[in-house]
Amino acid sequence: MPTNPAQPVSQLTFQTAGGVTLEFFPDELIALKQEIEYHPNLKLLLYNQADKDVYIQISEIARYCAIVLHGTYTREDVIELCGKFVEILQKSRTISVHAG
Numbered sequence: 001m002p003t004n005p006a007q008p009v010s011q012l013t014f015q016t017a018g019g020v021t022l023e024f025f026p027d028e029l030i031a032l033k034q035e036i037e038y039h040p041n042l043k044l045l046l047y048n049q050a051d052k053d054v055y056i057q058i059s060e061i062a063r064y065c066a067i068v069l070h071g072t073y074t075r076e077d078v079i080e081l082c083g084k085f086v087e088i089l090q091k092s093r094t095i096s097v098h099a100g
Contacts, residue, residue: 028082032061035089039064042089061085 042064065088
């Protein structure tokens, strides 16, 4: 049963009959994953990062977006940051033109 039917599907949490809780990734994280595909340098930076910890990856994206992180962040803070990353990355997209 959804916790809040007015929310987008990706933000819903479901409790199954067996007691298992399923939670979808927030829209901001999905949008960030999709936006990274348009930024080959960032994609390569994240791929080559030895530590694949999500917080290290978020720190690398913040550095790439010229955002200084300081302090402790809640889950909601991280989701909000991801939304800001998407906005910054969308503004900084470059266009590749290939002669055919």
